[in-house]
Amino acid sequence: MSRGFVKESDQEEIPIVPPRAYLPEGTINYVTREGLDELLAEREELINEKENLNKADENEKRIVQNHINAKLYLLNHRIDTAIIVNLDEQPQDEIRFGARVTLKMEETGRIKTFQIVGVDEADVSKGKISFISPLANALTNKKEGDKVVLKRDKKDIVYEIISIAYT
Structure with a gap:
């Protein structure tokens, strides 16, 4: 269905998530062991935050979940591309x-x-x-x-x- 036939109140708000720290395209994502542990802890915090949302308004809850999902997407990419330097x-x-x-x-x-x-x-x-x-x-x-x-x-x-x- 065309977006022209959707009520304005039904349209999802697109979350604006600031980018992670700059890493030039094609540059290997080197991390220390401690750095990877920090990224993994950050992911756990975001997952816990998402699971424990207490929003009475369903629309507000969806917006917050979308924001957390967008942050998790960027974070998971960093974790997936991380190379630990011994x-x-x-x-x-x-x-x-x-x-x-x-x-x-x-x-x-x-x-x-x-x-x-x-x-x-x-x-x-x-x-x-x-x-x-x-x-x-x-x-x-x-x-x-x-x-x-x-x-x-x-x-x-x-x-x-x-x-x-x-x-």
Whole structure:
């Protein structure tokens, strides 16, 4: 039946779901074991939320279920495409995915520690940066003592690699 013959009140509202963290097309979805566990826990939370909906209004309930289903669709795709990187198999003296890197800013002497992780687990406030970030790209394949230049619009930032760990 044509949509022209459906009452406006009967039309389903299409849920607007923000996309997950950006992962360029064709890029492998690397994750740490912890990152995959977080994705699986997120899926359980969404499933529980969907199963325990207490909406008196059926239309409102359908809208919320559609929103959760859309979020689950995106999340399941990330889980299905996730490739766990075994940190024990990474070269321990070189920066690769999963490395926890301590850096010293050359200009200020400030020390920062970051772990290079998957796009969904990245959170700068927790010291976790995505493996596709400019800083992670600059650090990859470097070793302790190397200097790395992060190109910025106004002024480049130079870091010295103090330590590398995979714990």
